[in-house]
Amino acid sequence: MAxxxxxxASSTIGTVLTPxxxxxxxxxxxAGAYVVWRNTGAGAHTVTxxxxxxxxxxxAPNRTISLxxxxxxxxxxxxxxADVNGRVAVAIDATASEVTYYIVGGV
Known part of the structure; x- marks a missing residue:
């Protein structure tokens, strides 16, 4: 678990985002971060x-994002x-490594 x-990413000169x-x-x-989700695979994926x-x-129901x-x-x-620690769990179906995401804060 990570x-x-x-x-x-609030800098006006650009910030390196970690994939x-x-x-x-x-x-x-x-919680509160902006996330960019990218499906690099040949098939569809669902992020939960x-x-x-x-x-x-x-x-309340979980949120799903279809890619x-x-x-x-x-x-x-x-x-x-968020949970009590201010975190939201992420689960990705199928070959999860085909989904790359960037977590952006400070915007």
Whole structure:
């Protein structure tokens, strides 16, 4: 398991972003970060973000992101989805290493 930190990208001169390679489960990203997801594989992938937000009627559903072959998507990790440590678990289906992602903070 890896608890990945966000790369601070608030610089006006550009910031090097660290590519993270997907795993089937157990990696986490910080709530509130912006994440760019890239599918480098020939088939579709689904990224599942564990939603730890609880209501009086139970937990909210997990968030899924569908990526077609070669597709790139970006989005903010909702802070409400975080666990008690401020982290959101990431799970990637099939050949998870085909999904590369960049975690951006400070924007």
């Amino acid at each position: 608890d990945y930190a966000a790369d601070a 993270r390679t997907g795993t089937a489960s157990a990696d986490t990203v910080p 973000l564990t939603n730890s937000f609880a209501t009086d009627t139970g937990n 077609a072959a070669g597709q790139v998507k970006g989005g903010r990790i909702n802070p409400n989805w």
